[in-house]
Amino acid sequence: MDKPSIKRRAGRPTPEVAEQKRNNLILVALDEFARTGFHAASLRDIAEKAQVSSRTLYNHFPDKLSLFEACLEQSGAQIRPELPDLKGDLHTQLATYAAEMQRQLFSPRSMRIARLIYREGSDFDELRKIARLQFERHQVSPVAALLEEEGVSPTVSHSLAKQFVAMAFGEWQRRLLFGGAPMTDGEMAEHATLVTGIFLSGIGTHLPQS
Structure with a gap:
C-alpha cells in the first residue's frame, strides 16, 4: 500500500x-x-x-x-563600471569610464529617473540628498580612486574627480534638459576622449612628474 x-x-x-x-x-x-x-x-x-x-x-x-x-543605489551601481576592467594609461582608463557612464545614463530608464530627480528634487530635500550620495558613491569615488592610483594626493583627488565627472556628464545633461537624441557610441567615445584630454591637461600640476 x-x-x-x-x-x-x-x-x-x-x-x-x-x-x-x-x-x-x-x-x-x-x-x-x-x-x-x-x-x-x-x-x-x-x-x-x-x-x-x-x-x-x-x-x-x-x-x-x-x-x-x-x-537609486541599484541604478547607480549599474552605471559604475568595474574598475578591474579599466586598462591602459590614465587617459585610456578615464576615457573608457566616461564613455561607459554616458552609455548607461542614456538608457531610457536612467533618463526617466534623472528627469524625476530634476523635476521633484527642487522641492524635496531628502530626494536630492539621496541622489547626491549615490552620485558621490558610484560616479565620483571610482574616478578619485583612479587618480590616487596615479599618485594624485587624496586631499584633492575627490574634488578633481567631481570636476571630471561634471565634464563627462556635460553633453548628457544638456540633452536631458534641452532635448536631443541619445549620443551614438561614436559620439560618446569622441566626447569622452576630448573631455579626458582637457581634464588631464588642466590637472597636470597634480600628477607626479616622470
Whole structure:
C-alpha cells in the first residue's frame, strides 16, 4: 500500500528567494517611480505589480523613501563600471569610464529617473540628498580612486574627480534638459576622449612628474 503523500509546510523563503523578491521589487519600483514620479507612485501598486504582498514590501522597505534610495543605489551601481576592467594609461582608463557612464545614463530608464530627480528634487530635500550620495558613491569615488592610483594626493583627488565627472556628464545633461537624441557610441567615445584630454591637461600640476 502506498504511503500517503505528505505536504511540505510552507516556511520562510530561502535567502536566495528573498533576494530575488527584493531585486524584482526594486526593478518594478524603478519603472513606477520613473513613470509616475515619486509623490504619485503607490507602494500598493508597486507590490501588486511585483506580485508580492504589501507586508513583504514593507519587510524589505519600511517606507517609500527607503525604496527609492534602493532604486537609486541599484541604478547607480549599474552605471559604475568595474574598475578591474579599466586598462591602459590614465587617459585610456578615464576615457573608457566616461564613455561607459554616458552609455548607461542614456538608457531610457536612467533618463526617466534623472528627469524625476530634476523635476521633484527642487522641492524635496531628502530626494536630492539621496541622489547626491549615490552620485558621490558610484560616479565620483571610482574616478578619485583612479587618480590616487596615479599618485594624485587624496586631499584633492575627490574634488578633481567631481570636476571630471561634471565634464563627462556635460553633453548628457544638456540633452536631458534641452532635448536631443541619445549620443551614438561614436559620439560618446569622441566626447569622452576630448573631455579626458582637457581634464588631464588642466590637472597636470597634480600628477607626479616622470
